[in-house]
């Protein structure tokens with residue numbers, strides 16, 4: 001069970017007049033005061049921080065205003081993922097709205113790779129560009145920043161990636177990154193597109209504060225919300241404001257690109273409000289597919305075009321690329337599974353490093369995530385291609401993967417990332433040495449830690465307390481995601497009113513009722529509620545579940561919108577026979 005603060009929860013529930021279970025969930029998110037709770041549950045524009053609080057913002061705005069006034073071409077240099085491409089779209093739109101001239105470059109993932117490239121800066125200079133703004137990249141582009149300085153190009157870096165050890169930053173006219181120690185900006189975990197949003201906000205507010213607050217800013221929040229959810233930054237603080245208000249704006253997409261993308265993803269936000277889940281699992285993969293499999297610049301065209309036919313064409317291409325990506329991913333994942341099943345030494349490692357020839361570099365990050373999900377261990381997937389090893393890694397809670405990688409810095413030609421996700425490139429012959437060192441590193445840093453698929457229970461909630469009113473309150477926690485997880489509840493002493501019904505040989509359906517919490521209390525049987533357990537048929541059989549069995553459940557609340565048997569139900573995340581705690 002997650003850490004409990006019963007007094008703080010009861011106090012908050014009383015003071016803010018909230019259901020106790022909601023107060024418990026808020027306290028678990030570090031919220032103690034009623035005003036904080038109110039702000040969390042009711043995000044509004046006024047919660048966005050003043051962009052001028054960000055270190056470097058003054059200088060960045062002044063230079064950009066000069067460029068706009070003189071119609072000097074500005075080069076936006078992005079990254080190829082959702083965060084990087086939406087960041088380009090955001091700034092491009094803002095600068096063009098103010099009358100400026102924009103060019104953009106998003107590197108080709110395979111041909112150019114991650115990060116700023118000196119050759120692109122040189123070409124831009126030759127074409128008359130004197131101002132370059134990076135988005136979602138640039139924090140470690142020391143050599144390229146030097147190229148810019150030598151050429152006489154002004155460079156503004158906007159990025160959220162962590163600083164190099166020792167806090168050194170590249171030489172630039174301004175660096176917007178709240179992770180700099182000297183930056184007093186209150187929200188440290190903005191994604192790249194949100195930092196671009198803050199720069200756009202600063203520019204627009206200086207031109208017309210009222211119109212910006214009322215009209216422009218809300219429309220910019222759409223793109224920033226997609227990136228905030230897709231980039232898996234914690235959905236609290238300013239990120240929550242951006243995500244919530246942006247999702248709300250997405251109900252009425254004005255642009256041809258978003259409309260076309262919704263159509264291929266079979267989403268209709270006007271009919272059914274978008275959730276964080278929709279963005280993370282239906283929109284983001286399609287946007288990302290462009291950068292993974294081909295050219296991310298088409299995403300920028302998609303979100304910039306006013307031509308519905310062109311937008312439909314580009315969205316259809318994303319759809320095709322996403323399907324290709326899924327197939328590529330499945331093939332490689334099968335190969336990895338086979339490797340782990342057949343290589344006991346590898347499977348026993350605390351930090352997994354799996355390599356293969358020619359695995360598509362666009363999907364190695366997703367593959368690493370899948371391996372982490374299945375093994376509960378940090379994992380790095382390496383693709384070998386033409387003598388170069390490209391790696392992408394994902395971590396587990398409490399293990400700083402970037403630190404592990406930094407301890408091997410001399411092996412890489414390029415590396416970077418953050419606590420949970422890293423990427424690198426190095427000569428293929430360095431791989432055995434990397435594996436050797438990481439194995440030692442993991443022995444020291446992951447020694448006292450057994451991989452476990454922990455089911456985190458957030459609050460106790462007997463089934464008879466699930467009501468439409470409570471569910472209405474819980475809905476105010478949306479958008480759910482990283483840092484603001486969907487609550488998992490615990491109910492003890494739940495009675496099966498019938499034997500489990502098996503569906504497709506794998507799943508179960510249950511008819512449940514909550515017994516009184518204490519065995520001694522009068523048997524007050526309450527209304528029945530349906531339960532569904534995906535892939536739990538074998539578990540139910542091994543527990544010998546039958547009509548009358550008494551169980552403890554971990555569950556999520558679901559609203560089934562089926563016209564006949566719709567209503568509230570529980571999705572079972574885990575179950576055991578009541579009284580089996582000690583087992």
Ligand SMILES: [Mn+2]
Pocket residue numbers: 083084136160191192193231
């Ligand atoms: Mn990013």
